[in-house]
Amino acid sequence: MTGKVVVLDPGHNGGNASHPSEINRLVPAGRGQTKACNTTGTATNGGYPEHAFTWDVTKRVQAILVAHGVKVVLTRSNDTGVGPCVNERAATGNAAHADAVVSIHADGATATSAHGFHVAYSSPPLNAEQGAPSVQLAKDVRDALVHDGYATSTYIGSDGLSKRSDLGGLNLSTRPSVLVECGNMRNATEAAAMTSAGGRQRYAEAIAAGILSYVG
Numbered sequence: 001m002t003g004k005v006v007v008l009d010p011g012h013n014g015g016n017a018s019h020p021s022e023i024n025r026l027v028p029a030g031r032g033q034t035k036a037c038n039t040t041g042t043a044t045n046g047g048y049p050e051h052a053f054t055w056d057v058t059k060r061v062q063a064i065l066v067a068h069g070v071k072v073v074l075t076r077s078n079d080t081g082v083g084p085c086v087n088e089r090a091a092t093g094n095a096a097h098a099d100a101v102v103s104i105h106a107d108g109a110t111a112t113s114a115h116g117f118h119v120a121y122s123s124p125p126l127n128a129e130q131g132a133p134s135v136q137l138a139k140d141v142r143d144a145l146v147h148d149g150y151a152t153s154t155y156i157g158s159d160g161l162s163k164r165s166d167l168g169g170l171n172l173s174t175r176p177s178v179l180v181e182c183g184n185m186r187n188a189t190e191a192a193a194m195t196s197a198g199g200r201q202r203y204a205e206a207i208a209a210g211i212l213s214y215v216g
Contacts, residue, residue, distance in 0.1 A: 001065075001069040001216065002069045004069070004099050004215045005070070005072075005073065005097060005098050005099050006072050006099060006101075006215065007074075007075065007092055007093040007096050007100070007175070008058045008061055008062055008074055008075070008102055009058075009075040009093070009101065009102065009169065010054040010055045010057070010058035010075070010076060010103075010104055011041060011050060011051065011054040011105040011106075012040060012049075012105075013038065013051055013076055013081050013083060014049075014051050014055075015080055015081050015082040016039065016041070016051070016082055016083070017040045022082050023036060023037045023038040023039065023040070023082065024036050027085045027086060027087045027088075027168070029087070029166075030122075030168055030170075030171025031126070031171055033166070033168070033171075035166075035168050037083055037084075037085035038082075038083050038086060041105075042106065042108025043108070043185060044185045044195060045186060045188075046191065048185070048191070048195045050105065050108070050185060051079060053185070053194050054105060054106065055076075055078075055079040056200050057104055057182070057204050057207070058074065060200060060201055060203075060204030060205075061104070061204045061208045061211070064205065065208055065211065068212060070211075073092065075088075075092045086169045086172070089169050090169045090171075090172035091172070093173055093175045094172075094174045096175075097175070098176075099175075100137055100175070100177075100178075100211055100214055100215055101177040102137075102141065102207065103178070103179040104179075104180055104182070104207065105179060105180065106181060106182045106184075106185045107182075107183065107185065108184070108185050109155055109184045109186060110186065111155065112187055112188065113187070114184050115151060115153075115154055115155075115184050115187045115190055116150070116152050116155075116160075116183060116184075117145055117151070117180065117181060117182050117183050118153040118156050118180075118181050119138040119145075119157075119160060119162065119178050119179070119181075120138075120161075120162040120163075120167060120180075120181070121134040121135060121138045121170060121179075122134060122167065122171050122177070123164065123165060129173070129174055129175050129177070130173065130176075130177070134173075134176045134178060136214065137177070137178050137210075140210045140214040141178060141180060141210030142159075143213070144206050144207070144209040144213060145160070145180075145206045145207070145210065148202065148206040150183075155184075162181075167179060176214075180207060182207075
């Protein structure tokens, strides 16, 4: 894996909630759209925030990839800051000439019965890398999660994949890029996994396996 570059994008940030004017300002989001710079993310019913989950899982994925010789670049360096904005996150992947860009999130579906993961990619594609390469990356990550026993989403997308035209980080990417929603934080079973260190390690191992399958 020497020479491979992967950009990991842990969703949201710990300081977003206390800086509404900064994260609510509009920025380019692709396809002629503008969107808020960033959002606060969701949380479990017990109050465990998405930004903490994504940061922890991302650091675990990073450790696995680095152990395989992959150079890893993160879009944020801690879980206490603000942003960066979605356009800045995309720019990080573009500037790094990443072989793969993977944004890590968790969902907050209102229905507590809703469960399962999905992997989003930009569609219709705006450039060649958003086409077949991003679709293949999405499938490799999807397949690795399924292989590890994760159920695909019951409430969005199809067969664990979701075509999206509204996500700025994907729209603005010129590299193979996907966004993984690991599950529904409002679902009790998935929340229990997300709030445990062992559960987060299991997510990280599956996501890392999908990335390594793609870049290998």
